[in-house]
């Protein structure tokens with residue numbers, strides 16, 4: 417139980433919250449890395465496999481392009497339409513299969529990544545779509561390979577939009593991580609749930625809330641700053 | 650279906666109204682678009698038969714500039730030019746050297762570190778030209794390259810293209826809907842409509858060709874009015890100040906010459922004009938007058 421007269425009470429609060437924050441950083445950090453890699457790929461593919469796109473005919477097959485486009489679109493929509501709390505529960509068997517358990521910070525990475533990828537992919541898609549097609553044509557006229565066009569034109573030109581999308585994604589992931597935490601995923605959500613809710617301690621609850629607000633502020637500002645610095649339009 | 654042949658080192662303009670097929674034509678030259686049939690040969694290569702690495706290699710030899718410049722906003726001027734050299738696989742120091750060299754050639758020394766957003770339209774097109782020419786192509790495709798520029802800047806860019814064409818031995822194919830472009834820099838021109846070439850040839854030759862569409866477009870004299878007499882159009886290069894052609898015509902043939910219209914244009918730096926005259930009088934007198942004008946080396950077209 418909570419004992420506010422314990423001389424170590426505040427030290428414990430701080431310790432617990434910091435430990436929770438550490439777990440949150442770990443969970444969100446790893447899922448973010450995976451989200452960036454897969455979300456970028458999916459977002460780029462969504463745009464480029466469309467008719468007339470750079471990868472409209474992967475390996476010379478338009479059919480493959482269409483299939484890829486449709487499948488990714490459906491998967492992304494599914495990921496975006498299932499409420500996270502349900503997705504989390506839905507993924508329990510899969511998570512268990514993948515990491516051996518569905519409890520703890522490592523297990524939390526699975527649903528977070530699966531929710532994060534479609535979220536980020538849509539933002540990547542928007543960013544890539546904003547790159548004028550004339551730039552692709554100019555690179556083609558110079559004799560660029562598709563890979564060069566992908567990396568040096570489409571992605572490079574979308575970087576400011578990607579930075580903004582990334583900060584929005586981080587914020588989303590932090591929110592999701594708190595949800596996973598509440599059902600055994602560790603981290604700040606776990607702290608808020610076990611101490612703040614189950615043991616009625618506003619100290620823990622507000623500690624977590626303040627930290628979350630600060631983190632969200634920080635990442636959003638970072639994203640805005642980066643987007644502004646990186647954009648030369 | 651059309652046939653177009655360019656001489657090495659010449660500036661060839663294709664004009665035509667919107668929808669004539671100009672964009673389609675220029676885009677088949679570097680295979681941005683594939684023709685349904687026919688072939689495109691550039692510097693001995695059949696572009697339509699190329700794919701993959703061979704096509705990319707061939708594109709290094711064909712520069713292209715665009716109406717909206719198509720520069721990467723995320724890269725500095727120098728880095729935009731270097732993109733061309735990254736694609737051809739040049740090393741770092743060579744890229745830098747060549748980029749600065751070509752930027753100087755297009756008059757942009759000192760702008761290497763600027764971003765495209767900080768430049769004027771004319772400067773952006775200069776970057777476009779530098780990027781297109783960095784890999785030493787033999788052909789330059791100009792895709793409505795001055796259509797987004799004001800008249801003064803258009804002239805500067807056209808003069809630059811002419812200069813570069815001369816200095817580097819570049820063959821230039823340009824498409825445009827602006828007659829001024831043809832007047833200012835084209836050696837040869839073609840008029841397109843509905844996917845076909847209606848006429849083509851050296852500009853000066855087209856100007857002295859009967860019923861030339863290019864001639865009519867370059868000298869807009871308007872509709873032919875109702876007249877009782879015959880109507881002829883005289884085209885002359887260089888203003889004949891020492892030869893009062895019309896006064897002489899009136900005096901020697903006893904004709905009350907009426908001037909229905911006149912246009913003077915600077916074509917290739919030379920004053921060239923076309924005058925539409927009404928010649929009242931019987932057939933014989935008019936025929937003699939026309940023969941007289943022709944004997945003076947003037948191009949005379951009988952309109953009615």
Ligand SMILES: Nc1ncnc2c1ncn2[C@@H]1O[C@H](COP(=O)(O)OP(=O)(O)O)[C@@H](O)[C@H]1O
Pocket residue numbers: 650651665666667668669670671672673674843844845
């Ligand atoms: N040689 C051709 N044969 C058949 N269709 C053509 C040909 N040239 C152009 N077209 C068609 O005509 C339309 C207009 O062509 P476009 O190149 O955009 O004209 P412009 O650039 O002169 O406005 C396009 O739909 C194109 O497919």
Ligand SMILES: [Mg+2]
Pocket residue numbers: 668671672673
């Ligand atoms: Mg066009």
